[in-house]
Amino acid sequence: MRKSTKIRLFAPGIILGAGIAVATLGMLGVAPDTHAAGTAPDRKICDDKDNPPKDAVTQGGCVVISRTKGNCMACHRIAGVPSGDIAPPLAEVSKRIPDKARLRAQIDDAPKLNPNTVMPPFGRHGILTQDEVDKVVEFLLTL
Numbered sequence: 001m002r003k004s005t006k007i008r009l010f011a012p013g014i015i016l017g018a019g020i021a022v023a024t025l026g027m028l029g030v031a032p033d034t035h036a037a038g039t040a041p042d043r044k045i046c047d048d049k050d051n052p053p054k055d056a057v058t059q060g061g062c063v064v065i066s067r068t069k070g071n072c073m074a075c076h077r078i079a080g081v082p083s084g085d086i087a088p089p090l091a092e093v094s095k096r097i098p099d100k101a102r103l104r105a106q107i108d109d110a111p112k113l114n115p116n117t118v119m120p121p122f123g124r125h126g127i128l129t130q131d132e133v134d135k136v137v138e139f140l141l142t143l
């Protein structure tokens with residue numbers, strides 16, 4: 001009994017520690033200015049109208065952290081951006097959901113997988129285009 005409780009607390013502890021480290025680095029102004037694998041792209045890259053990101057992974061990351069598009073960090077912890085904690089952290093999500101079609105379905109129409117979820121049906125409701133859903137999946141696969 002006691003052992004399993006410890007194990008369950010261990011993983012969130014590590015994730016929390018990592019989150020604090022990222023937040024601290026961010027405050028010190030030493031956050032990387034491009035996105036390292038596992039982190040969100042820098043907003044400056046996303047907002048650069050003259051030279052918009054051309055690769056699908058960065059474009060997907062920009063959709064994820066855009067407040068007017070994915071806004072995924074409202075609910076999910078994502079390394080590299082201030083984020084909420086009412087849903088599972090997205091770190092290493094591709095290890096938990098290795099099946100790309102299943103991952104895509106989660107973004108396209110989460111309530112279809114779980115009718116009680118608070119996660120919006122981004123594709124089905126047209127919050128994101130199908131192309132944006134694809135790019136979000138490409139980004140998630142790098143986490």
Ligand code: HEC
Nearest residue numbers: 070071072074075086087088093096106114117118119120
């Ligand atoms: C309003 C809150 C909310 C928003 C916004 C939201 N999600 Fe979620 N998401 C959830 C919740 C809650 C779950 C947990 C599973 C469930 O509810 O069925 C979840 C589950 C997931 C999962 C499965 C995670 C796992 O480990 O099983 C992925 C992947 C995911 N969300 C990605 C995203 C992405 C990408 C975005 C932005 C495009 C997003 N979510 C926006 C609430 C949200």
